[in-house]
Amino acid sequence: MTRDHGQGHGPEVLRYTAFSADPAGGNPAGVVLDASGLDEERMLAVAAELGYSESAFLTGRTGEGAYTIRYFSPRAEVPFCGHATVATAVALAERDGPGALEFATAAGRVPVTVVREGEELRATLTSVVPHITEIGAADLAEALAALDWAAADLDPALPPRIAYAGARHLVLAAATRERLADLAYDFARLETLMLRLDLTTLQLVWREAPEVFHVRDPFPVGGVVEDPATGAAAAAFGAYVRERGLVPERAAAAAFGAYVRERGLVPETAVLTLHQGADMGRPGTLTVELRTGDDRVRVSGTGTRIG
Missing domain, CATH: 3.10.310.10 (Diaminopimelate Epimerase; Chain A, domain 1)
Incomplete structure (x- = not known):
């Protein structure tokens, strides 16, 4: 201790x-x-x-x-x-x-x-009510310059936004896994921008599948180059995914699913899987749940004592 x-x-x-x-x-x-x-x-x-x-x-x-x-x-x-x-x-x-x-x-x-x-403990947190805002063109250009990313490195299907679910995070989506893997940024420059915009981390993402993402989170304002697994950013990203309408319909039968929702019988849930930390040698998995009729985001994962 x-x-x-x-x-x-x-x-x-x-x-x-x-x-x-x-x-x-x-x-x-x-x-x-x-x-x-x-x-x-x-x-x-x-x-x-x-x-x-x-x-x-x-x-x-x-x-x-x-x-x-x-x-x-x-x-x-x-x-x-x-x-x-x-x-x-x-x-x-x-x-x-x-x-x-x-x-x-x-x-x-x-x-x-x-x-x-089984032998594991799993915790699920429910975020505060989230919200999404746009980022100005000049601020986005500065963020990309600090990361040494070109505009062409971004995935046009996932536009940059600032997402909040307890803390503010800038969501930037990489067009390729290789771009996400190659993270070497200007620490002081990015820190200065993040302090001005009141950002906690950058949520850098790459979409492997409709509900599967790989993420990385630079955290210079905390004095840390990169956060290995970021629950607050995962909650904010869940809100971003919902706001962009990226969550696929999960009901096996759409008509019955609509009936179930209309009757309030079962809350429909979309589940996202976020993989983080592999590029740092500390792999982790974050599960994000988006429930119909509830603006809040649920983030869950296992945990264990170190030492």
Whole structure:
């Protein structure tokens, strides 16, 4: 365990990975289940010492399975972090058993359910209500220049947008897997643009199949070159996919599916699979669910303790 700097013994800091059942995969996060005695400076110091893209701190308990939570990158606090939410939920499930949780974040309330699947724990978070906005031509040109991408490197079927589901992410779709794999960007230039646009990451995607995507997330504003598995960006991307009308009809019989929806009998769900981290040697899988009649996005994945 990690002990924090300075006074006394400090908090117990757990290490978990999210969106993988393998400790060597997914995205690692620090988790402090009792941060009630920590101020912002000490939480930031713990996050910086760990060096993970984010760490999560439970700062209080508001009811049965309900907590206030804060997230810190090595450089700054962030309003919401999906992978650290999953990691924290799995840590609580190991301590208290699977079930329903609710986290009060700076972005809003985020319900999470944890279930056991064989030997694995799977957490599903439900995002705050998302929204999508356009990006200006000059800002897009600057983003592409910082990435060293040409306009021709983009997939015209997936136009650039800024997507929000707790944090803001710029969605850029690569036309080829090779373009996505070759990520070497100007860290300072991209960081400057992201700070000006209040972006948490860039969600770089390549579409392998109608419901299967490969993604990468530069995160210079957090002091990290790349995030291995990004739940907040996955939620934002789910909202983008819905807004663009990219989700295929899944009902086996369209007429009956329409009847079921009209009667409110079964919520129809489109499921996206996002593969992230393979290019970094930390493969993970994020599952994104879009439910008819619910604007919020659900993101799920497994998690496990490191060490």
